[in-house]
Amino acid sequence: MATSSIKEVAQLARVSVGTVSNVLNRPEIVSPATRERVFKAIRELGFVRNEVARHLRVGRSRTVGLVVLDVANPFFADVAQGAEALADEHDTMVVLCNSAADPRRERRHLDQLEQQRVMGILITPVDAGSPRLAELAARGTPVVLVDSAATGLQCSVAVDDRLGGHLAGSHLIERGHRRITYVGGPPSIKQVADRHAGIMNAVAETGGDVELVSHVLPALSVAGGRAAGERVAGLPAKRRPTAAFCANDLIALGFLQAMAARGLRVPDDMAIVGYDDIDFAAAAAVPLSSVRQPRELLGRTAVDLLLEEVTAPEQHRHRQVIFQPDLVVRESSALRRRE
């Protein structure tokens, strides 16, 4: 019932607690005979080391927190998987927390993680400028921003979202589209704002030849995309855009679904480009063109930066890693049959 402690192991093995601790941590300095005796006692008692006590003493935990905007978005699931993979190699646990883009929930999670004295926190913040993050760092919990660029005070891994938006935009323009709609979320989310800026840029470069209409959704969800799609599909054909760039794949999938429901053909009546290239994008019945981000790599690199900072805090210099996205063209934005 009650798990046994190092003390009981010591008693049973007729050694001191110090020796048991040595067997656990530096078995090579203990004589083989004693070591065996201790192991036997451990097995007999079903002893499991109390990581909490250990952590209290040595002061550093083997856990990192990963706070994301939406666990249900496969993009973040993949980031998490990347993070976990590297953490695993370093005997470290990743605890995944969902802020659901709610500042209050984010705050609670940060509080909890700090109280637990985690080794560090990886976070895609609701608001990257929040003083809370600086506080954490100042009090000794290193923070790495994920999918969101920092400004020198901390480490970050991000993807060039402006470039991503630009890629999507110029692709559509190249394909001959002159009326394009952008479907995005609240611009308070930096990534989203940047993607928007990117496509606006691409449009501007054409010199006024292309018309861009923007839809702003309250949340980056399938349902939101569907709603936007319905609205767009309802427009008279001559005013209706011929292409849509969605700020993420969830929106794009919803948008696509609305087209199907309204009998519009993709890509002939409406081309669609999404963002993130989640697995479901390729699996959609009209496979979705999408701006691909190195999802697992984002997570992996974030853990890497964190470990670097924790292992050698002295000579650590904060770094901002930025990856380049690329465009994956699939059927949803294939060349239109000329009408």
Add this chain to the structure above:
Amino acid sequence: MATSSIKEVAQLARVSVGTVSNVLNRPEIVSPATRERVFKAIRELGFVRNEVARHLRVGRSRTVGLVVLDVANPFFADVAQGAEALADEHDTMVVLCNSAADPRRERRHLDQLEQQRVMGILITPVDAGSPRLAELAARGTPVVLVDSAATGLQCSVAVDDRLGGHLAGSHLIERGHRRITYVGGPPSIKQVADRHAGIMNAVAETGGDVELVSHVLPALSVAGGRAAGERVAGLPAKRRPTAAFCANDLIALGFLQAMAARGLRVPDDMAIVGYDDIDFAAAAAVPLSSVRQPRELLGRTAVDLLLEEVTAPEQHRHRQVIFQPDLVVRESSALRRRE
């Protein structure tokens, strides 16, 4: 830098550590004046309570582990969300761990969680019979099986997968299908085996009128479903089944995609029913019929059972909660046009 401890707070506020602890835990028994002084000191020092030390002393953690087979499967993301929601109400953290259906990774996570002395573990096990789970419980870490029925030695929440398989099967049979294929995963996963048993049952009830061919995939993934779909699509039309029941929605989506790629119409040439009713099922371009499980409720109930066991271990009796699934019919299995 170094976070300050209760001792420094005491010093600054000119009280004893006991008083600081009281302010933190039972502020009402401390005189208002002292209380204010202590709060001020806490603010000044940026003191953050060390949950690790607290936990060591009081012996119980406010964290539960949730170990799932696949974080990238939205089904589990939803289960996690449900679990988190209820845990949140009880000031408890959920740490999400991904076993990726790999017994070794599962084992590592269990070890870590036990060492951390978590309050309890919710798990969708790779192998529900593993002695490791019994060990955990015996040593004092309560375990609740999720989406997998227990045999009386522990609590569990599950969904009647046989019924689910039966629902899908009889639905397809009712719709007039006489050649049906089942696309599932390794039968070592209990849920999968049960779903299979369910549809076989439904088929058996027709008295040999219906033919059922089963495909077994190594993993329950989109890619697997696609591969199976290609194989089925390649059959000559007369031998090809007219309907498919997939063991989960990921498979169903892959299968659906393969149909589209091969030019087979859904549901006219091939009806499809999936399992789990993840959000992407409804959002697929041919909205997917699917057996719905109460995903969030599963997570929520699991936490509930755990809390019950932890709060009143004496009078706790292990319970096995079983939910009924229901079938959501969408376009992918709509009535066929009579040929």
Add this chain to the structure above:
DNA sequence: AGCGGTTTTTGAATCGACTCAAACCCCCAA
């Protein structure tokens, strides 16, 4: 001033594992 009764505050003991200086053991050389 002294007393009984409350309300507050104190501080040593505790949780379990780790650390490290000191003690111990054994063997060999002087």
Add this chain to the structure above:
DNA sequence: TTGGGGGTTTGAGTCGATTCAAAAACCGCT
């Protein structure tokens, strides 16, 4: 026999917060 040197083992002190019996402070009243 003694001394020294390696390899082992010991055990008290420590990490930070909680607990609780005991001490202290306070109050109203005689």
